[in-house]
Amino acid sequence: MSSDEFRPLNENSLVEYIKATPALSSKLGDVSQLDNLQIKEVGDGNLNFVFIVTGPSGSVVIKQALPYMRCIGESWPMTKERAYFEATALKEEARLCPNHVPEVYHFDRVAQFCGNVELCRLTEQVVFSDPYKVSEYNRWTSPYLDKDAEAVREDNILKLEVAQLKSTFCERAQALIHGDYHTGSVMVTQDSTQLIDPEFAFYGPMGFDVGAFLGNLFLAYFSQDGHVDHENDRKTYKKWILRTVAETWNLFHEKFTALWDEHKDGPGEAYLPAIYNTPELQQLVKQKFMNDLFHDTLGFGAAKMIRRIVGVAHVEDFESIKDAGKRADCERRALDFAKMLLKERRKFQEITEADMVPEQRG
Ligand code: ADP
Ligand code: SR1
Ligand code: MG
Ligand code: MG
Known part of the structure; x- marks a missing residue:
């Protein structure tokens, strides 16, 4: 997907995304409860959007990699494929040290093999x-x-x-x-x-x-x-x-x-x-x-x-x-x-x- 086709998640699209993703929705509550999720954007970093989503049964963190540098804007493009490395590294770290990294519930694959x-x-x-x-x-x-x-x-x-x-x-x-x-x-x-x-x-x-x-x-x-x-x-x-x-x-x-x-x-x-x-x-x-x-x-x-x-x-x-x-x-x-x-x-x-x-x- 090019930068033009990319859509940053917002509160509405995030709920739709969660509803369509059982690995996430199952952590938060019943289908009937998913319209009343609490959503907070907490991304204080330089690169990405990070949302904490809380439902009646639990909470998840959803991180979206932007195709550009968040702190600079679209004038500094940046591959979204970094999310692949982040998810893969988290899974490998969890295998070695499960108590000290967040568990990955779901990853939207961007590219399977790349440097x-x-x-x-x-x-x-x-x-x-x-x-x-x-x-x-x-x-x-x-x-x-x-x-x-x-x-x-x-x-x-x-x-x-x-x-x-x-x-x-x-x-x-x-x-x-x-x-x-x-x-x-x-x-x-x-x-x-x-x-x-x-x-x-x-x-x-x-x-x-x-x-x-x-x-x-x-x-x-x-x-x-x-x-x-x-x-x-x-x-x-x-x-x-x-x-x-x-x-x-x-x-x-x-x-x-x-x-x-x-x-x-x-x-x-x-x-x-x-x-x-x-x-x-x-x-x-x-x-x-x-x-x-x-x-x-x-x-x-x-x-x-x-x-x-x-x-x-x-x-x-x-x-x-x-x-x-x-x-x-x-x-x-x-x-x-x-x-x-x-x-x-x-x-x-x-x-x-x-x-x-x-x-x-x-
Ligand atoms: P970036 O890559 O943009 O730096 P981060 O992954 O560091 O994004 O997330 C930005 C902020 O979002 C963190 O400093 C933290 O406050 C919050 N955050 C990220 N992941 C989690 C998590 N698993 N649980 C709670 N808060 C989180
Ligand atoms: C534009 S440099 C952005 C910085 O934020 C990241 O967290 C890394 O530290 C990177 O160097
Ligand atoms: Mg960070
Ligand atoms: Mg980062």
């Missing part, structure tokens, strides 16, 4: 290219950050580092990654954690996901000073965020290496079993792998921070700071930290070292 090329291309553009050159889509807290944005565009070392990460993003098919793993893709309650929105899923570098999450936590950290008021100096919360950064990496490291041990007697495709099953060698390989992954993580995390300050899509943590001067001060501290992290990431060995830096600078 998630367009969404990867979008990331290549908005994360790894545009922030480092003049682009009509870039925006920042102007005029306060005009010089800072220019400095990013003129920093050759930074551009070399980001080009290297971009190559890694394009070339390293290391694992099935989420591809847009910012803190807005994680929904939590006291007793449940759910990961949503994997429309960018593809086989890519693992550090891209872990880094995106840590980068967003750092952005949240740097935004806190802009939200301080006489009732809350946010110091305790800032400490909690930094602790969460450290715990996230350390727990990931612990679980990943434990899985590695658990599967050590596997087929040995990357490293020959005869050599690799020497304990000292295995330990060495593991350390090197995790060290490289750590540096990828810091690099990707830093790149994701920079794009959220001088690129097209920003984060609510900063956007909600009304005073532009105050917002720019917070953003500048985050930007300086991210530039340092991107350029100097290889000198860090432990997350607590990288973690301590903003504490000193913030």
Whole structure:
């Protein structure tokens, strides 16, 4: 279907669609009850429409991919086929980790086999290219950050580092990654954690996901000073965020290496079993792998921070700071930290070292 033929769902067409789709209507109530559904559009993202539909027997979330970028409009076309990757990734994630992703009740198939090329291309553009050159889509807290944005565009070392990460993003098919793993893709309650929105899923570098999450936590950290008021100096919360950064990496490291041990007697495709099953060698390989992954993580995390300050899509943590001067001060501290992290990431060995830096600078 071309963009011209595409019809965005509204409350009426959504009800008709649900009535015609037993996999959805059966979750909500009897046929006789489907005219009184509660519908709320909650899509706060940049790309899609998301509706929460509640009926007498339950509720469902319906997500519609638009053939263009929601936050920009039809002038930036974008494939609807991303929904295929999102649904397929959710199903695969549910197979491996059923308690932590929403169950897919129904998917309207767009294309059975295709590469998630367009969404990867979008990331290549908005994360790894545009922030480092003049682009009509870039925006920042102007005029306060005009010089800072220019400095990013003129920093050759930074551009070399980001080009290297971009190559890694394009070339390293290391694992099935989420591809847009910012803190807005994680929904939590006291007793449940759910990961949503994997429309960018593809086989890519693992550090891209872990880094995106840590980068967003750092952005949240740097935004806190802009939200301080006489009732809350946010110091305790800032400490909690930094602790969460450290715990996230350390727990990931612990679980990943434990899985590695658990599967050590596997087929040995990357490293020959005869050599690799020497304990000292295995330990060495593991350390090197995790060290490289750590540096990828810091690099990707830093790149994701920079794009959220001088690129097209920003984060609510900063956007909600009304005073532009105050917002720019917070953003500048985050930007300086991210530039340092991107350029100097290889000198860090432990997350607590990288973690301590903003504490000193913030
Ligand atoms: P986009 O791809 O446009 O970013 P998301 O999938 O992130 O869209 O959805 C946008 C918002 O809709 C989320 O931030 C969340 O508030 C809400 N949402 C999405 N999926 C669910 C869900 N399964 N349950 C509850 N709310 C959801
Ligand atoms: C125009 S860039 C839109 C951004 O929104 C998505 O959630 C991704 O982060 C993408 O880079
Ligand atoms: Mg989203
Ligand atoms: Mg999305």
